[in-house]
Amino acid sequence: MGQAFLASYLIGLREGLEATLVVSILVAYLVKAERRRQLPPLWAGVAAAVALSVLFGALLTYTEIALLADYRSRELFEAITSVVAVALVTWMIFWLRRTSRRLKGELTGKLQAALGVGALAVAGIAFVSVIREGLETALLFYAAAQGATSTATPLVAISLGVLTAVLIGIGLYAGAIRVNLSRFFTVSGVLLVFVAAGILKYAVHDFQEAGVLPGLGDVAFDISGVLDPNSWYGAALAGMFNITAAPTVLETIAYLAYLVPVLTAFLWPARRDPSSRAGAVPGAPSNAESPDMENPQHVPA
16 A cells, blocks of 8 residues: 555545535435426536536646646645645634534535526536535545655545445445444544644644754654654555654644644544524425435435
């Protein structure tokens, strides 16, 4: 298993399942409302969002390889994009934690309004709903794959993650499988916090390599005798969480300064909002049929 494989797979699975659930909510609403003729515009919006996300990822890679000639510029570019990716993944996991219970009501409410406007508005709702996940995936993938020895390995990993998410989404929609989505997003959220901490650590190292931050030679500790980077577990830890045998002092400080407070805040019990379901659409399915992300249920066909 190559470096960055697990991180890339997790990113593809998590972001892909979020996007799949969003699309499933929209499709289920159109089907139940007997507006199947609006499905082609919806799928067109989804396809446009996917295409733009892939283009964004390609642009990041092209910028680094073709436009940044010197080593320092490339290191700075990687460091800055890594910091942006950390900020994005942090916002994303807390946003989902806060809004998951009313996500279905918000999406179907917007779609209901778009149906009165026309096919272009329906495509626009689908595009906007999916593009955020797509751009997040591209940026997180780019940042997580920086430590990989081969570009093919993380690309295969994220593709497998997205494919897994799509298969799970199809199973949920068809009612063939049931997944405790609350538990899934909690566990994957915890893992993504570790991934983000590793990305931030990598960003600090890049800033040090570029000469922006000092202390490149100040090693905090050296456990290379225990953590062999050439072993499968060493590659897995380095690839997923960027845990290395000899990090610098600043890398270690940045890693812990992010990991401890963010993980604590994420796992802290959330207060129940009695109005969390106020955004539900009249006539929407009951909670037993709802694909809300906090509950282990399926999307109605």
